[in-house]
Amino acid sequence: MAKRVERVSLTLPHDLVADLDAVVDEREYSSRSKAVRDALRAFLTEHDWEQNAAETQRGSIALVYDHEATGINDRLLEIQHDVAGVIVATQHVHFDAHRCLETVIVEGPGEEIRDLVSTLSSLDGMKHVQFTPV
Template sequence: MRTSLNVSEEVLSAFDAVWRAEGIDSRSRAIREAMLEYVESHSRLEDAEGDIAAVVVFDYEHEAVIGELHVVQHEFEAVIDATSHTHHGEWCLEAAFCEGPAERVRTLVYRLRDFDAVRRVSVLSLTAESTEM
Protein backbone atom coordinates (compact mmCIF):
# COMPACT_ATOMS: atom_id res chain seq x y z
CA MET A 1 0.00 0.00 0.00
CA ARG A 2 1.27 3.44 -0.82
CA THR A 3 0.72 6.41 1.44
CA SER A 4 2.05 9.92 1.83
CA LEU A 5 2.81 12.13 4.77
CA ASN A 6 4.02 15.62 5.48
CA VAL A 7 7.23 16.09 7.45
CA SER A 8 9.65 18.96 7.65
CA GLU A 9 12.86 18.85 5.61
CA GLU A 10 14.81 18.86 8.86
CA VAL A 11 13.08 15.74 10.19
CA LEU A 12 13.31 13.95 6.83
CA SER A 13 17.03 14.70 6.51
CA ALA A 14 17.71 13.45 10.03
CA PHE A 15 15.61 10.32 9.42
CA ASP A 16 17.44 9.61 6.15
CA ALA A 17 20.82 10.01 7.84
CA VAL A 18 19.85 7.53 10.56
CA TRP A 19 18.52 4.74 8.33
CA ARG A 20 21.47 5.08 5.97
CA ALA A 21 23.94 4.96 8.88
CA GLU A 22 22.22 1.78 10.11
CA GLY A 23 22.62 0.17 6.69
CA ILE A 24 18.90 -0.17 5.97
CA ASP A 25 18.36 -0.60 2.25
CA SER A 26 15.55 1.94 1.71
CA ARG A 27 13.52 4.72 3.27
CA SER A 28 10.38 2.61 2.86
CA ARG A 29 11.87 -0.22 4.88
CA ALA A 30 13.04 2.22 7.58
CA ILE A 31 9.55 3.72 7.80
CA ARG A 32 7.98 0.25 8.06
CA GLU A 33 10.39 -0.65 10.89
CA ALA A 34 9.72 2.65 12.68
CA MET A 35 5.97 2.07 12.38
CA LEU A 36 6.28 -1.46 13.77
CA GLU A 37 8.31 -0.18 16.72
CA TYR A 38 5.63 2.43 17.39
CA VAL A 39 2.84 -0.17 17.23
CA GLU A 40 4.75 -2.57 19.52
CA SER A 41 5.42 0.20 22.03
CA HIS A 42 1.78 1.27 22.00
CA SER A 43 0.59 -2.33 22.34
CA ARG A 44 2.83 -2.98 25.36
CA LEU A 45 1.34 0.04 27.12
CA GLU A 46 -2.20 -0.72 25.99
CA ASP A 47 -2.01 -4.41 26.99
CA ALA A 48 -0.54 -3.81 30.47
CA GLU A 49 -2.84 -4.86 33.31
CA GLY A 50 -2.67 -4.73 37.07
CA ASP A 51 -0.03 -2.75 38.89
CA ILE A 52 3.05 -1.65 36.98
CA ALA A 53 6.19 0.33 37.64
CA ALA A 54 7.04 2.80 34.90
CA VAL A 55 9.24 5.72 34.03
CA VAL A 56 7.48 8.27 31.85
CA VAL A 57 9.95 10.66 30.21
CA PHE A 58 8.81 13.71 28.30
CA ASP A 59 10.20 16.95 26.96
CA TYR A 60 8.31 20.18 26.66
CA GLU A 61 8.52 23.90 26.03
CA HIS A 62 8.57 25.29 29.58
CA GLU A 63 6.69 28.58 29.26
CA ALA A 64 4.01 27.20 26.95
CA VAL A 65 2.75 24.44 29.22
CA ILE A 66 4.26 24.39 32.73
CA GLY A 67 1.11 25.46 34.59
CA GLU A 68 -1.07 22.89 32.85
CA LEU A 69 1.53 20.14 33.41
CA HIS A 70 1.55 20.86 37.13
CA VAL A 71 -2.23 20.41 37.19
CA VAL A 72 -1.90 17.03 35.43
CA GLN A 73 0.89 15.91 37.75
CA HIS A 74 -1.25 16.70 40.79
CA GLU A 75 -4.19 14.87 39.24
CA PHE A 76 -2.00 11.75 38.94
CA GLU A 77 -0.10 12.09 42.23
CA ALA A 78 -1.42 8.71 43.38
CA VAL A 79 0.70 6.97 40.70
CA ILE A 80 3.62 9.44 40.41
CA ASP A 81 6.11 8.54 43.16
CA ALA A 82 8.82 11.05 42.17
CA THR A 83 9.95 13.27 39.34
CA SER A 84 13.28 14.48 38.03
CA HIS A 85 13.51 17.66 36.01
CA THR A 86 16.20 19.48 34.04
CA HIS A 87 16.23 22.59 31.86
CA HIS A 88 17.85 22.92 28.46
CA GLY A 89 17.28 26.43 27.17
CA GLU A 90 13.54 26.97 26.80
CA TRP A 91 12.93 23.22 26.84
CA CYS A 92 12.64 20.90 29.83
CA LEU A 93 13.16 17.19 30.23
CA GLU A 94 11.16 15.46 32.93
CA ALA A 95 11.05 11.89 34.21
CA ALA A 96 8.08 10.76 36.27
CA PHE A 97 8.64 7.57 38.25
CA CYS A 98 5.28 5.86 38.51
CA GLU A 99 3.81 2.88 40.29
CA GLY A 100 0.21 1.78 40.35
CA PRO A 101 -2.64 0.59 38.17
CA ALA A 102 -1.66 0.27 34.51
CA GLU A 103 -4.86 2.05 33.50
CA ARG A 104 -3.92 5.19 35.47
CA VAL A 105 -0.35 5.25 34.16
CA ARG A 106 -1.65 4.76 30.61
CA THR A 107 -4.12 7.63 31.08
CA LEU A 108 -1.28 9.86 32.34
CA VAL A 109 0.79 9.07 29.24
CA TYR A 110 -2.11 9.87 26.93
CA ARG A 111 -2.84 13.13 28.76
CA LEU A 112 0.79 14.20 28.37
CA ARG A 113 0.68 13.42 24.65
CA ASP A 114 -2.35 15.72 24.28
CA PHE A 115 -0.28 18.87 24.87
CA ASP A 116 1.03 20.61 21.75
CA ALA A 117 4.02 21.92 23.71
CA VAL A 118 5.05 18.38 24.75
CA ARG A 119 7.28 17.07 22.00
CA ARG A 120 7.81 13.43 22.96
CA VAL A 121 6.61 11.02 25.62
CA SER A 122 8.47 7.75 26.15
CA VAL A 123 7.55 4.96 28.55
CA LEU A 124 9.61 2.18 30.07
CA SER A 125 7.46 -0.14 32.18
CA LEU A 126 7.66 -3.30 34.20
CA THR A 127 4.74 -5.59 34.77
CA ALA A 128 4.65 -8.71 36.88
CA GLU A 129 5.03 -10.75 33.68
CA SER A 130 8.17 -8.89 32.56
CA THR A 131 9.99 -9.50 35.85
CA GLU A 132 9.53 -13.30 35.85
CA MET A 133 12.32 -15.46 34.44
Protein backbone atom coordinates in the same frame (compact mmCIF):
# COMPACT_ATOMS: atom_id res chain seq x y z
CA MET B 1 24.61 -23.59 38.70
CA ALA B 2 24.48 -22.03 35.24
CA LYS B 3 21.16 -21.17 33.66
CA ARG B 4 19.95 -23.59 31.04
CA VAL B 5 20.06 -22.14 27.56
CA GLU B 6 18.53 -23.28 24.30
CA ARG B 7 19.83 -22.71 20.83
CA VAL B 8 17.37 -20.96 18.51
CA SER B 9 17.92 -20.34 14.83
CA LEU B 10 16.69 -17.12 13.23
CA THR B 11 16.27 -16.27 9.59
CA LEU B 12 16.79 -12.53 9.06
CA PRO B 13 17.13 -10.24 6.06
CA HIS B 14 20.73 -9.23 5.32
CA ASP B 15 20.17 -5.56 6.18
CA LEU B 16 18.75 -6.48 9.60
CA VAL B 17 21.79 -8.64 10.32
CA ALA B 18 24.06 -5.79 9.28
CA ASP B 19 22.20 -3.42 11.63
CA LEU B 20 22.45 -5.99 14.43
CA ASP B 21 26.18 -6.41 13.86
CA ALA B 22 26.65 -2.64 13.97
CA VAL B 23 24.90 -2.49 17.35
CA VAL B 24 26.91 -5.46 18.65
CA ASP B 25 30.13 -3.63 17.70
CA GLU B 26 29.01 -0.21 18.93
CA ARG B 27 27.82 -1.46 22.32
CA GLU B 28 30.64 -3.97 22.60
CA TYR B 29 28.38 -6.96 23.11
CA SER B 30 30.25 -10.22 23.45
CA SER B 31 27.97 -11.81 20.83
CA ARG B 32 24.90 -11.39 18.67
CA SER B 33 23.09 -13.70 21.09
CA LYS B 34 23.61 -11.29 23.98
CA ALA B 35 22.24 -8.39 21.92
CA VAL B 36 19.24 -10.42 20.77
CA ARG B 37 18.52 -11.51 24.38
CA ASP B 38 18.46 -7.86 25.47
CA ALA B 39 16.17 -6.94 22.58
CA LEU B 40 13.83 -9.84 23.36
CA ARG B 41 13.64 -8.86 27.03
CA ALA B 42 12.62 -5.33 26.04
CA PHE B 43 10.06 -6.71 23.57
CA LEU B 44 8.59 -9.08 26.18
CA THR B 45 8.44 -6.34 28.83
CA GLU B 46 6.47 -4.16 26.41
CA HIS B 47 4.20 -7.10 25.55
CA ASP B 48 3.60 -7.82 29.24
CA TRP B 49 2.69 -4.18 29.76
CA GLU B 50 0.14 -4.30 26.94
CA GLN B 51 -1.40 -7.59 28.12
CA ASN B 52 -1.61 -6.72 31.83
CA ALA B 53 -2.72 -3.08 31.79
CA ALA B 54 -5.24 -3.65 34.61
CA GLU B 55 -2.51 -4.85 36.97
CA THR B 56 -0.02 -2.74 38.90
CA GLN B 57 2.71 -1.51 36.58
CA ARG B 58 5.93 0.41 37.16
CA GLY B 59 8.06 2.52 34.91
CA SER B 60 9.18 5.97 33.89
CA ILE B 61 7.76 8.61 31.62
CA ALA B 62 10.26 10.88 29.89
CA LEU B 63 8.91 14.26 28.80
CA VAL B 64 10.62 16.89 26.68
CA TYR B 65 8.72 20.13 26.32
CA ASP B 66 9.01 23.81 25.52
CA HIS B 67 8.66 25.47 28.91
CA GLU B 68 7.66 28.73 27.23
CA ALA B 69 4.53 27.16 25.73
CA THR B 70 1.55 28.98 27.20
CA GLY B 71 0.38 27.35 30.42
CA ILE B 72 2.35 24.11 30.07
CA ASN B 73 4.06 24.34 33.46
CA ASP B 74 0.79 25.01 35.25
CA ARG B 75 -0.95 22.23 33.34
CA LEU B 76 1.84 19.75 34.16
CA LEU B 77 1.59 20.55 37.86
CA GLU B 78 -2.19 20.23 37.76
CA ILE B 79 -2.00 16.84 36.03
CA GLN B 80 0.65 15.59 38.45
CA HIS B 81 -1.48 16.60 41.44
CA ASP B 82 -4.54 14.92 39.90
CA VAL B 83 -2.71 11.56 39.64
CA ALA B 84 -0.49 11.86 42.71
CA GLY B 85 -1.39 8.28 43.68
CA VAL B 86 0.37 6.97 40.57
CA ILE B 87 3.40 9.29 40.57
CA VAL B 88 6.22 8.13 42.82
CA ALA B 89 8.77 10.85 41.97
CA THR B 90 9.67 13.48 39.38
CA GLN B 91 12.90 15.05 38.23
CA HIS B 92 13.17 18.25 36.22
CA VAL B 93 16.19 19.32 34.14
CA HIS B 94 16.66 22.37 31.90
CA PHE B 95 18.18 21.35 28.56
CA ASP B 96 18.56 24.86 27.25
CA ALA B 97 16.74 28.21 27.21
CA HIS B 98 13.54 26.63 25.86
CA ARG B 99 13.50 22.88 26.42
CA CYS B 100 13.02 20.96 29.65
CA LEU B 101 13.29 17.26 30.41
CA GLU B 102 11.05 15.85 33.08
CA THR B 103 11.22 12.27 34.25
CA VAL B 104 8.17 10.91 36.05
CA ILE B 105 8.46 7.62 37.94
CA VAL B 106 5.10 5.86 38.12
CA GLU B 107 3.57 2.87 39.87
CA GLY B 108 -0.07 1.90 39.78
CA PRO B 109 -2.82 0.47 37.61
CA GLY B 110 -1.57 0.25 34.06
CA GLU B 111 -4.75 1.83 32.73
CA GLU B 112 -4.15 4.95 34.85
CA ILE B 113 -0.56 5.14 33.66
CA ARG B 114 -1.69 4.76 30.06
CA ASP B 115 -4.23 7.58 30.56
CA LEU B 116 -1.53 9.76 32.11
CA VAL B 117 0.80 9.18 29.15
CA SER B 118 -2.01 10.00 26.74
CA THR B 119 -2.90 13.20 28.62
CA LEU B 120 0.73 14.34 28.73
CA SER B 121 1.21 13.57 25.03
CA SER B 122 -1.69 15.82 24.08
CA LEU B 123 -0.35 18.96 25.78
CA ASP B 124 0.54 21.91 23.54
CA GLY B 125 4.29 22.44 23.70
CA MET B 126 5.07 18.79 24.47
CA LYS B 127 7.82 17.62 22.11
CA HIS B 128 8.36 14.04 23.26
CA VAL B 129 6.65 11.60 25.64
CA GLN B 130 7.92 8.08 26.13
CA PHE B 131 6.81 5.53 28.70
CA THR B 132 9.28 2.79 29.58
CA PRO B 133 7.82 -0.09 31.59
CA VAL B 134 10.04 -2.01 33.97
